[in-house]
Amino acid sequence: MIQSIFISPLRPMRVIRISLALVLLVFLTFLFSLLLGTAEISLGNLWGLVTGSGHVEETVKMIVLKIRLPRIILAGLVGFSLSLAGLVFQGLLRNPLADPFVLGISSGAAFGAVIGIVLGLGFRFGVPATAFAGALVAIYLVMTVGRRDMGLESSTILLAGVIINAFFTAIIMFFIATAADNRLHTMLFWLYGDLSQSRFSESAVIAPVLLVASITLYGFSRHLNLITAGEETALQLGVDVEKAKLICFLAVSLIIGLVVAFSGLIGFVGLIVPHLGRMIYGSDHRLLMPVSALGGAAFLIAADTLARTVISPSELPVGVITAFLGAPFFVYLLKTRGSQWGGS
């Protein structure tokens, strides 16, 4: 396992350098994904499309600009959000296995979204708002049910998450079976997420909120570093722990609520990417946050591209791909956890 300790502590330059490198990665993944799909388009064609020169068939142009582009952008934003949320949960709960999906927070948001849909609310504000509320409820439940002496058995909170997950999923199934409302989407959407038929308008709603939430969360990156050493330790060192937790949970719920309302339940992104980030770059959240977020964006863009090409012309829900990758990864984490993070 790569363990990286650096001679001097974290400098802003280093954060910026690595972030830019990752932005480049995201861009390349984005570009690559634009080229892939049922309709063939070469790099040259793409260039022609962008610059307006060169002759590209109308249909192909439509496919790339109106279907793939909004979808890839949304995938990037969703991956960014899920990964960032996962990282923050891991820090606040001091548990490397925490992730909004595993903890049932995403299901709570889904439940909120379903309620919003059943109530006939609009998709721009109404449904995301109820989804946000649902996420908050789930967080509250998980914290209450899973509360044990901190620092010792953190599997209790995971167990609480499993239960909360099952609970909300059951309620969602109930609504889908009885309400027969078209806008409810299929069960599959709420189990495995789906980015097909994404619109620019969806990204337009998510992006500004995500920006504000990310900056807020970054402002708590040092707090998170200290909180991972223990809530009492963080208190002693001067962190207003309750305030930090409150604001972070609110920001994360907002992100999760939005993302789930628009793209359904996609899991494990918040587990895999932050962990990889930690393995390579250490545990300082000031670096980990941009690393996880950007890494998550690239990851989900790639996963979604896989989802829409692997059984072409049919498609898989993207959550199936992430679950396929994530579940074994989770098992691996569970098994190696003891040796990796001391405890004592």
Add this chain to the structure above:
Amino acid sequence: MFISIAVGISLLLSVFPSMGASFQDGLGREVILESPPRRIIPLAPSLTEILYYLGLGDRVVGVTRFSYFPPEAAEKPKIGSYVNLNTEKIITLNPDLAIGTVDGNRQGVVELLEQAGIPVYIVNPRKVRDVIDTVFDIGALCGVKERAHQLSSHLNGRLQAVSEQTGHVKRPLVFLQINVKPIITVNRDTLHHDLIRLAGGKNLAADEPVAYPRISLEEVIRRKPQVILISSMERGGEFARVRKQWLRWSSLPAVKNGRVHLINSDLIDRASPRIVTGLEAMAKALHPNISWPGERPLEGDGDTGALMVKRHSGAE
């Protein structure tokens, strides 16, 4: 004197074996009925429709959920949904015949009912013509052969009238969408495909490996359908919205020529007599300029370029 004649006749009758009629159902199984059934339970909404169509509504003693057509059918006692039948309830209603379908009803249920002494007749229409034959078969099964023959001939006549007109026309490439998100269509193994064929169209997804495949938006666009038919399952406003979404793809032939239509799913999703109306509606949508004898007007929604087919009240 009378007594001896009565005894004689009853002795005579007891010698002859009871005369039950034997029928072969859609799966080739033999179903024996002592006498024309008077307490019938159809195990799917389409079968309920057929029974009412044949004028046998008063013999129906139980229906599945969502049996809304004709409206009177909704008043009958419910026996669960067609994928989730309540066998106990069925048995309690004491039917002398249950009619089931291969699509949806489960094998286990059929066995249970037969063990309880209820004869089960299973239909398996694969094509539109099979649906019409089913109408006849069920009529014969229930002892109204004459009427069944009359009605099924009439339906066949209408089908014939349409297919004669559509036999030799140029077939547009048709994309039939039966679900919104995700996009689901039909392959050649479906009734819908047969409808498209009879209506004079070419099914865009005919060769997909699965009967109701999920297909990506990209792929549909890539194949450039000339007509898009959206099957309306429920509330109206939703599907106008879906149609509007298709209209974004301005370079598609279907959109350029204003050929994105909504079609009432009650007319095409059910193996019932209304499927012939569905055929007529589809034919008209695919070939607006053809006409056939005995054609009746279908209601449009006044919107240029689109023909919205409202619920049609069965066929007489």
Add this chain to the structure above:
Amino acid sequence: MGRFLRTQGMGYRFGQEIWALREIDLEIRPGEFLGVLGPNGSGKSTLLKILDGILVPQEGEVRLNNRPLTTYHRADLAKEVAMVAQETHFRFSFSALEVVLMGRFPHLGRFQFEGQHDLSVAYKALEDTHCLHLAQRPIHKLSGGEKQRVLLARALAQEPRVILLDEPTSFLDLKYKKEIFDLIVVLTHHKGLSVLVVSHDIDLAAQYCDRVVMLREGRIYAQGLPEDVVTVQNIDAVYSCPVIVDRNPATGAPRVNLLRAGPPN
């Protein structure tokens, strides 16, 4: 000089249970090395948490510079009072240097990164606790004693005026026990810090502390100079253990001698 960190009539209990601490009158003066002794369960750790404002007493209050602790923002308080708990679990991997730099948290703005000054404070703290060579090592790979010293360095990095230590020498080898206490003497007598140490090691406390407090079942049993507090009667009353107390021949500090049980008759 004036009183610094003090509390009067302080009492604390967990929920509706019996009182963990009662009628505590305590003060730590500037430049003072204070030792707190007592058996397990006498309330020592709880006392520290209250003095650091982590727990709020139901009776009485704690004042720092004559201001109640509750009026301080946590970050401001962290610049004055540093505490090292008995056990810290690090769930994620940080280097020793990164851990020490955590002590600089209250001195930095929200989006600010550590600067040259912060780094030199951290290095100085590592030097003082003889941990410089451990700077690059991941914290969870250090031994109990090494970790202890790094955590003390972190407390020093906060540049506080009061340091509260809960059993700082429990995992340390003899050599390091002495070094830490020698260091504390330097910090208190030469740099004017106040240090409160909770200890199980009566001899060590008696040797080094300026004053000693002995707790029994949540109350102060005795308070004062080591030679006045570490007596046979007090130890028997508080620890329920008969001992002989004599003097350390070199320093004159009280020294506790256990009486081993004799052979059975």
